[in-house]
Amino acid sequence: MLAQLYLKDLQAPPIVISLLTSFVWMGTLIGSTMWGTLADRYSRKRLLLMILTLSAVATGSLALLLPPAGVLPAVFLRVLMVTGIAPVTMAIVSAVSTDDHRGRDLSYLSASRSAGSALGKISAGFLLAYLGYRFTFIWLALLPIGACLFLLFLPQAGGSGRKRQSLSASLRRGGLNGLYISGALRQMGTSGAASLIFVYMATLGIPVGIMGTINAIGAATSVLGTLVFGHLSDLVGRKAIFTFGFGISALAPMIFAFSRGGWGIALGYFILGMSFSSLYAGSTSYIGDRTPMERQGTMFGLFNSSRGIGGVIGPLIAGALTPLVGFRGMFLAMAGIAFLGLLTVLAKTEQENGGRT
Numbered sequence: 001m002l003a004q005l006y007l008k009d010l011q012a013p014p015i016v017i018s019l020l021t022s023f024v025w026m027g028t029l030i031g032s033t034m035w036g037t038l039a040d041r042y043s044r045k046r047l048l049l050m051i052l053t054l055s056a057v058a059t060g061s062l063a064l065l066l067p068p069a070g071v072l073p074a075v076f077l078r079v080l081m082v083t084g085i086a087p088v089t090m091a092i093v094s095a096v097s098t099d100d101h102r103g104r105d106l107s108y109l110s111a112s113r114s115a116g117s118a119l120g121k122i123s124a125g126f127l128l129a130y131l132g133y134r135f136t137f138i139w140l141a142l143l144p145i146g147a148c149l150f151l152l153f154l155p156q157a158g159g160s161g162r163k164r165q166s167l168s169a170s171l172r173r174g175g176l177n178g179l180y181i182s183g184a185l186r187q188m189g190t191s192g193a194a195s196l197i198f199v200y201m202a203t204l205g206i207p208v209g210i211m212g213t214i215n216a217i218g219a220a221t222s223v224l225g226t227l228v229f230g231h232l233s234d235l236v237g238r239k240a241i242f243t244f245g246f247g248i249s250a251l252a253p254m255i256f257a258f259s260r261g262g263w264g265i266a267l268g269y270f271i272l273g274m275s276f277s278s279l280y281a282g283s284t285s286y287i288g289d290r291t292p293m294e295r296q297g298t299m300f301g302l303f304n305s306s307r308g309i310g311g312v313i314g315p316l317i318a319g320a321l322t323p324l325v326g327f328r329g330m331f332l333a334m335a336g337i338a339f340l341g342l343l344t345v346l347a348k349t350e351q352e353n354g355g356r357t
Helices: 002-009 014-039 044-064 068-082 085-095 102-153 167-194 197-203 208-236 238-249 251-257 262-290 293-348
Strands: none
Touching: 002 014, 002 044, 002 068, 002 102, 002 197, 014 044, 014 068, 014 085, 014 167, 014 293, 044 068, 044 085, 044 102, 085 102, 085 262, 085 293, 102 208, 102 262, 167 238, 167 251, 167 262, 167 293, 197 208, 197 262, 208 238, 208 262, 238 251, 238 262, 238 293, 251 262, 251 293, 262 293
């Protein structure tokens, strides 16, 4: 949000602003698989220390009030680091979980990340309103430094030394390749819509402080949603939960298309929070059930990387479409792409026998 608004104040064209989101997801695409693979081989505690330290450096560099050509690589580096937190920590949690409780255990982890995201988004809007860009970026850079202190309480955790199953064989188990393709399509639609949403809100006259609060609704919804859907995935099966998430993902861009004020955008973000929490809780549990322990970090990272592919492509399509068809046409196109993700996941993944995996 801050980077989008900063580029807008620099009068960057829409294609450059939407390119920012592509850089974010390019970092996710590369970083998720990279850090997941490293988590299967090296000390996860040391990896987390490296991730937090370098993310602080990248965020702090934005306080220099860089031109657009500097903002894009700085944001990319930050995301390249931060995106490693998910596969590394999920590999730690999944390794000590069982099939009966994996959904619940992973949901606690996802909920904590969503809570931090919500608090960060809410505070970022108000910090910007009162402190300006420079001091807001400095403040946000201090947070991962503080997080490093808590790593002292973690035990050393390294990857498995066992021979690993081939990646192609892992992808074929239970239709994981179909799940990853669906994740890319869904993210293409939602990230494309999100890449210009703050510019769209600015055209509607929504104040920047309110933008931050609206932006946080999705993450706040995910806090409770991941806990609920994580438990439900243990009870009713993984596919039922992630199919629901993919199904409602297309609704959010459609709501954005016809919104003319903050309440409509807020509803769209609530739907996004529900869709993400359900598909993520179900999908990560589904992956954990079907992946050998020595491949867990890689496969969790690959799932986030598949979403990263969609996150790179979606904003490029949105940025190119908006001057031609306007915001409404762009949002509707993104909804159609997200709907393709639902059709793919229905066709490609396995139905569990008897509900629970």
